[in-house]
Amino acid sequence: xxxxxxxxxxxxxxxxxxxGPAERLRVTRHLQSCFACANEVAGLRGARHELAxxxxxxxALGFRIAQTSTSGVSNGAERVxxxxxxxxxxxxxxxxxxxxxxxxxxxxxxxxxxxxxxVPGGTPTSPKATAVSATDLTRLEERLGQEIAKIRAxxxxxxxxxxxxxxxxxxxxxxxxxxxxxxxxxxxxRQQESFSVRAAQLVRDAEIQxxxxxxxxxxxxxxxxxxTGEEVRRQREMLNYLVNVSQRR
Amino acid sequence: MTWTDxxxxxxxxxxxxxxxxxxxxxxxxxxxxxxxxxxxxxxDARDVCQETFLRAFRGLAxxxxxxxxxxxLYRIALNLCRDWIRRRxxxxxSALPEDVELEDLASNAGPSESVEDLVxxxxxxxxxxxxxARLPEEQRTAxxxxxxxxxxxxxxxxxxxxxxxxxxxxxxQGLSVLRRDLAESRPGIGPGALGGRA
Numbered sequence: 508x509x510x511x512x513x514x515x516x517x518x519x520x521x522x523x524x525x526x527g528p529a530e531r532l533r534v535t536r537h538l539q540s541c542f543a544c545a546n547e548v549a550g551l552r553g554a555r556h557e558l559a560x561x562x563x564x565x566x567a568l569g570f571r572i573a574q575t576s577t578s579g580v581s582n583g584a585e586r587v588x589x590x591x592x593x594x595x596x597x598x599x600x601x602x603x604x605x606x607x608x609x610x611x612x613x614x615x616x617x618x619x620x621x622x623x624x625x626v627p628g629g630t631p632t633s634p635k636a637t638a639v640s641a642t643d644l645t646r647l648e649e650r651l652g653q654e655i656a657k658i659r660a661x662x663x664x665x666x667x668x669x670x671x672x673x674x675x676x677x678x679x680x681x682x683x684x685x686x687x688x689x690x691x692x693x694x695x696x697r698q699q700e701s702f703s704v705r706a707a708q709l710v711r712d713a714e715i716q717x718x719x720x721x722x723x724x725x726x727x728x729x730x731x732x733x734x735t736g737e738e739v740r741r742q743r744e745m746l747n748y749l750v751n752v753s754q755r756r
Numbered sequence: 757m758t759w760t761d762x763x764x765x766x767x768x769x770x771x772x773x774x775x776x777x778x779x780x781x782x783x784x785x786x787x788x789x790x791x792x793x794x795x796x797x798x799x800d801a802r803d804v805c806q807e808t809f810l811r812a813f814r815g816l817a818x819x820x821x822x823x824x825x826x827x828x829l830y831r832i833a834l835n836l837c838r839d840w841i842r843r844r845x846x847x848x849x850s851a852l853p854e855d856v857e858l859e860d861l862a863s864n865a866g867p868s869e870s871v872e873d874l875v876x877x878x879x880x881x882x883x884x885x886x887x888x889a890r891l892p893e894e895q896r897t898a899x900x901x902x903x904x905x906x907x908x909x910x911x912x913x914x915x916x917x918x919x920x921x922x923x924x925x926x927x928x929q930g931l932s933v934l935r936r937d938l939a940e941s942r943p944g945i946g947p948g949a950l951g952g953r954a
Contacts, residue, residue, distance in 0.1 A: 515924065515925070515928045516921065516924050518928075519909075519924050519927055519928055520909075523902065523909075525908060525909060550932075550935050551931055551935070553935065554931045554934050554935040554938065555903065555931070557880070557883075557884055557934075557938050558884060558888075558899070558903050558934070559903075560880040560881055560884055561793070561880075561881050561884040561885055561888065562881055563788070563789045563792040563793060563801075564792070564798055566788065566798060566802060568784045568785070568788055568802070568805065569784075570780050570784060570805070570806050570809055571777050571780070572773050572776055572777055572780070572809070572810075572813050573773070574773045704875065707875070708875070
């Protein structure tokens with residue numbers, strides 16, 4: 508490298524085409540007369556050429572930001588309702604009816620036991636008191652009916668909510684199914700490509716092996732032919748010798 | 757209609773999540789490629805890529821548009837890569853590509869590429885990956901940003917937070933080492949083919 512060689516900054520600017528026209532002209536002229544710098548530029552370009560062959564693997568990405576009502580964002584996951592304790596979940600309609608009937612029965616039993624019973628330190632229960640108790644029971648029955656109606660209404664609302672969640676889940680399942688199908692398809696494609704690569708390698712290996720075998724066979728054949736020729740030559744010599752000897756006699 | 761990055765950022769900042777998803781679609785491949793080449797691990801590169809977009813989304817309010825959106829994304833991704841490398845310093849990534857399943861690269865085959873070409877390209881890709889993994893992180897990153905993301909020296913300097921001359925030095929030293937390593941690992945090439953200053 509000579510003292511007047513161009514510096515690394517200028518070389519890089521030239522190689523990456525990040526220099527002005529005057530600078531480019533200066534470097535070009537220098538490269539025409541300096542083998543070391545020309546070699547350096549060729550080396551840098553060679554390395555860049557090699558780098559171009561490096562490709563990252565293909566992967567499925569597809570990130571999405573999903574909007575949610577409370578937190579604003581979530582990375583693709585939908586918001587799922589928090590689990591509710593079993594004792595806070597609404598009872599089924601049949602259980603509510605059984606509970607109401609049991610309560611009603613208990614009320615009736617309590618009312619029946621009160622008839623004629625003596626109150627400690629007081630007077631026996633009067634017939635008027637019995638009549639009031641029946642009215643109360645009727646009111647109780649009506650109130651229970653109203654409560655059951657309310658509970659049923661709440662249950663049907665809850666069922667509607669569950670249906671909407673189910674619909675949402677079904678949508679998500681369909682999306683999941685689509686993604687799984689896509690993954691399977693990708694995997695099959697990869698397997699096919701992998702199979703092609705391996706098949707090509709096998710064919711290539713088989714071809715190489717075939718050539719090696721052919722060469723060995725050729726060599727063996729040549730040796731055999733050589734051996735056979737030698738044997739024939741000896742036999743001929745022997746025959747000639749015998750003929751000559753017999754003619755002399 | 758195709759929106760520019762700046763328009764999509766503005767819409768995202770006003771609460772349009774779908775606009776941000778368009779930005780993700782536009783930039784996820786380059787960011788993933790950057791992360792993969794810097795850290796050399798497929799799954800971790802995916803994680804870095806995803807985290808980059810999450811952080812960008814959460815930090816949209818703080819993005820004032822002084823720089824290009826892509827530069828901002830690259831900066832986030834590079835910071836995450838740097839964190840990853842710090843965490844994994846005990847296991848140098850130069851050991852990683854050895855057991856790379858070469859068949860995985862087959863998925864990159866172009867429609868007109870023959871299997872022989874693919875095998876050759878696969879081998880070359882592995883050799884380059886190994887050589888790159890041996891470079892110091894700063895040199896590797898500078899080369900990646902220059903070669904695969906087409907950034908100018910100044911843009912790399914801004915991203916790496918160093919002077920312009922440092923970027924050029926990193927590039928030159930990295931390319932020189934790479935050139936030597938590639939020549940050694942591929943004897944057919946020979947040092948002369950890749951040059952070398954006398």
